[in-house]
Amino acid sequence: MPSSAEAEAETASAAARAVAGSETARIVASFGRHYWVRFASGNERIAVTRGKRSDLCVGDEVEVRALGADQAVIESLHARATLLQRSDAWRTRLIAANVERAAVVVAGEPAFSEELLMRMLIAIETSGIEPAIVANKADRTAARDAIVARIAVYRRLGYPVFDVSALTDPEATRASLAPWLAGHATLLLGESGMGKSTLVNALVPDAQARTNAISLALGTGRHTTTFSRLFDVPANIARDARIVDTPGFQTYGLNHVSRSQREHAMREFVPLIGRCRFNDCTHRDEPDCAIRQAAQRGEIDGLRYRLFVEMERGEA
Ligand SMILES: Nc1nc2c(ncn2[C@@H]2O[C@H](COP(=O)(O)OP(=O)(O)OP(=O)(O)O)[C@@H](O)[C@H]2O)c(=O)[nH]1
Ligand SMILES: [Mg+2]
Ligand SMILES: [Zn+2]
Known part of the structure; x- marks a missing residue:
């Protein structure tokens, strides 16, 4: 039951929206300052922001006001439950809002970068989003054998891992x-060529057609994933599910994540944090470093330890 104060606030904001003549919509694709929005009715259209505003992304809930038949303007943004970003020293990019889950898609061919996997998991976990790993292209058995030991490390750390072959066995992929x-909105992340769009096609049969329609309207290329887009998964495949496809990122900067957050997102580090001799230990070569010693003893994974230390050197 909402409290009366909440109910009043709800009524007040509904009234404000009614006065403004706007309608709530969700951003399902964005390209520059052009946004493809979907209303509760299922209707979709292009909307633009006022001024130079471009701090919106796929998954955002917005108020849209129609200006005649051809134009629509995004008036305001609803509060976000979650926001996934990436950032370097110069700028922060918004990836998706309001997703509860995110799966990093990896494969053996082309071989995934474990550093990028780590970076993506760190960003996901520090955004309060539930992570998983999709190990795609299981049909490429030799390439798969080469990554199986690395994937096992993540299973042991408690990440759900889905072994699938989106292209050759879409039915088993859907079942898995x-x-x-x-019941959730899920983001697919991962390097180019890992099979994110192929996964989406397995889960959303008309995804390609919808993407083509959006690409035509926005005037973008048709066959490569150049912008993120959100799809409803049909109820006969997964109940009440949405999925966001993203373009493959070659880098994933974590400038918006604090050093402490990065450390805490390394799940195996957590019981050791605070046990080093120095509070500001970099875990590189300080004496009595609990984390380096654990890696040397093989109690935590050596590769993840090395990649983390390397990453922090660049991040500092
Ligand atoms: N053998 C095999 N090939 C796959 C599988 N899934 C995808 N592929 C192929 O891998 C290539 C890349 O797949 P995409 O789905 O376009 O990859 P993506 O992650 O969307 O790539 P970007 O859009 O560039 O980020 C395509 O040639 C797919 O046919 C799979 O399960 N097995
Ligand atoms: Mg793609
Ligand atoms: Zn240390």
Whole structure:
């Protein structure tokens, strides 16, 4: 039951919206300052922001006001439950808002970068989003054998791992992922060529057609993933599920994440944090470093330890 204060606030904001003549919509694709929005009715259209505002992204809930038949303007943004970003020293990019889950898609061919996987998991976990790993292209058995030991490390750390072959066995892919997807908005992240769009095609049969329609309207290329887009997964595949496809990122900067957050997102580090001799230990070569010693003893994974220390050197 909402409290009366909440109910009043709800009524007040509904009234404000009614006065403004706007309608709530969700951003399902964005390209520059042009946004493809979907209303509760299922209607979709292009909307633009006022001024130079461009701090909106896929998944955002917005108020849209129609200006005649051809134009629509985004008037305001609703509060976000979650926001995933990436950032370097110069700028922060918004990836998606309001997703509850995010899966990093990896594969053996082309071989995924474990540093990028770590960076993405750190960003996901520090945004309060539930992570998972999709190990795609299981049909490429030799390439798969080469990554199986690395994937096992993440299973042991407690990440859900889905072994799938989105291209060659879409039916098993759907069966494997549907229970995890049901009831949530899920973002797919990962390097180019890992199979994110192929996964989306397995889960959303008309995804390609919808993407083509948006690409035509926005005037972008048709066949490569150049912008993120959100799809409803049909209810017969997963109940109440949405999925966001993203372009492959070659870098994933974590400038918006604090050093402490980065450390705490390394799950195996957590019980050791605070046990080093120095409070500001970099875990590189300080004496009595609990984390380096654990790596040397093989109690925590050596590669993840090395990649983290390397990453922090660049981040500092
Ligand atoms: N053998 C095999 N190939 C796959 C599988 N899934 C995807 N592929 C192929 O891998 C290539 C890349 O797949 P995409 O789905 O376009 O990859 P993506 O992650 O969306 O890539 P970007 O859009 O560039 O980020 C395509 O040639 C797919 O046909 C799979 O399960 N097995
Ligand atoms: Mg793609
Ligand atoms: Zn240390």
